[in-house]
Amino acid sequence: MKLLVNGKEHEVTVPADMPLLxxxxxxxxxxxxxxxxxMAQCGACTVHLDGxxxxxxxxxxxxxxxxxxxxxxxxxxxxxxxxQRAWAELDVVQCGYCQPGQIMAAAALLSETARPSDADIDxxxxxxxxxxxxxxxxxxxxxxxxxxxxxxxxx
Numbered sequence: 759m760k761l762l763v764n765g766k767e768h769e770v771t772v773p774a775d776m777p778l779l780x781x782x783x784x785x786x787x788x789x790x791x792x793x794x795x796x797m798a799q800c801g802a803c804t805v806h807l808d809g810x811x812x813x814x815x816x817x818x819x820x821x822x823x824x825x826x827x828x829x830x831x832x833x834x835x836x837x838x839x840x841x842q843r844a845w846a847e848l849d850v851v852q853c854g855y856c857q858p859g860q861i862m863a864a865a866a867l868l869s870e871t872a873r874p875s876d877a878d879i880d881x882x883x884x885x886x887x888x889x890x891x892x893x894x895x896x897x898x899x900x901x902x903x904x905x906x907x908x909x910x911x912x913x
Contacts, residue, residue, distance in 0.1 A: 759823045763788070764832025774820035779803045781819045782829055790830035790858050794887075801886030804859035805829050811866035811882075830858035833865055840906035841865045844899040852890035860886050864900045873904050 761768045763786060770785055782788045782805070791814055794802030798813035805814045806828040833839045837846075841864045844850075851857050860883060867874055867882040874882070879900045888896065 759820065761786075761819070761823060761827060762825065763827045764829060770819070772819055775818045777815050778805070778817045778819045778822050778827070779814040782814060782827075788829050788831050792855055792858055794856070794859070799885075799887075800856070801859040801863060801883075802856050804862040804886065806862060806866055809866065809869060811863045828862075830862060833862065839865060840903040841868065841899070843906065844902035848895055848899045848902060850892055850895040850899045852888075852892050856886060856888045856890075860888065860896055864896070864903065867900065868904055874900065 759770060759772075759774070761770055761781070763782070768786060770781055772781055772785060779791060779793060782791050783793070791805055792802035793815060794800035796815050798816040801813065803813050803815040804811050806812070806826070807817070807822055808825050834842060837843070841861050845857065845861060863883050863886050864879075867879065871878055876897060879897050883896065883900075
């Protein structure tokens with residue numbers, strides 16, 4: 759099947775029910791997307807599918823065929839997406855394991871809501887768990903990124 763990942767087309771020969779997460783990590787070598795719980799409960803595996811944040815650990819690869827998949831590696835190859843810049847500027851990361859999923863969820867939020875409120879941020883990222891509890895820094899970074907963005911969540 760053909761997958762469009764980070765703007766590049768890939769032909770993969772995998773079972774149709776294989777979770778997208780494992781295709782990304784094990785077949786394509788894109789290890790930025792993390793395995794957390796395997797049940798779509800923690801958000802570590804969040805990627806964008808046609809611009810929407812989805813959990814890749816439970817999404818069969820067949821459901822992603824022919825659609826635009828964006829991983830943390832493809833958000834901005836140079837790390838210059840406003841969310842990535844805000845994360846670095848505010849030193850959000852503690853252990854870092856959840857951060858790719860947090861960043862992908864935040865980027866999806868900003869693509870739909872240019873100036874989110876605290877409630878918008880909390881709702882959009884509530885299913886992304888941070889074991890280190892950096893939620894206040896995460897919220898501040900989303901606000902900072904919103905200040906860096908124009909229409910569509912991009913600078």
